[in-house]
Amino acid sequence: MPELPEVETVCRGLAAAMQGHRIAAAEARRPDLRFPLPADFAARLAGRRVDRIARRAKYIRVFLDDGWVLVVHLGMSGRMTIDAPGAGPAEPTRHEHVVMTLDSGVRIGFVDPRRFGFMDLIAADALDAHPWFAQLGPEPLGNGFDPVGLSAALRGRRTPIKAALLDQRVVAGLGNIYVCEALFRSGISPRRLAATVAGRRAERLVPAVRAVLEEAIAAGGSTLRDHAQPSGELGYFQHDFRVYGREGTPCPGCDCGGAVRRIVQGGRSTFYCPARQR
């Protein structure tokens, strides 16, 4: 499943290819993804210029010149492809549900075998009030995410901090992997009561969240450069995690003498060091 760093990498790749360009042609090959596509979806994209592309949580938002925004979510298995003029497939590929051709000749595809991804067109001035966005907390890489605000958001919360950080109202777009990594780096137990993460603990947690995301985005960016080919697929890259998926291996940079432990919280795996994280 693409996490925030992957979505950010996709956004940057799409922005480089699409910003300032017009969508010369668009094709939707089925009426629905996870949800129905809006009426006349392809026709409404055709002819529009892309003003800018920005991520919010794990949503890709493509701002069009007619005041509408193409919102894309990659779901579980969605990915975007970018092909230089003439380099892409002549016909849509298997599981490719949406294809856009830009005035530059660049071909943008949306491929999603499992179809948990979705797309919609939302008026730009209605974006903030839309149910997908209205309740979202601050962006973890934005100025709105800081220790004071985080402490306030966690005040009175009787859930484990792990669960609280996955709550999109507390901070937007964080997933299981990066919550585990950030808690490890900040030395905070995933089982700790969320309400007690305030003051100095919040001051350790905020930069840890930023660091794990920024490192992964940097890795994704270098992946893009390493694979800078005329034909490119965006969406997934492998990143080295310190605790995630490392049950039973020695704790990195930890003198606990133990190993990374896995527990299940809220039906999801949590990886942590019980000695280092309190």
Ligand SMILES: [Zn+2]
């Ligand atoms: Zn340890």
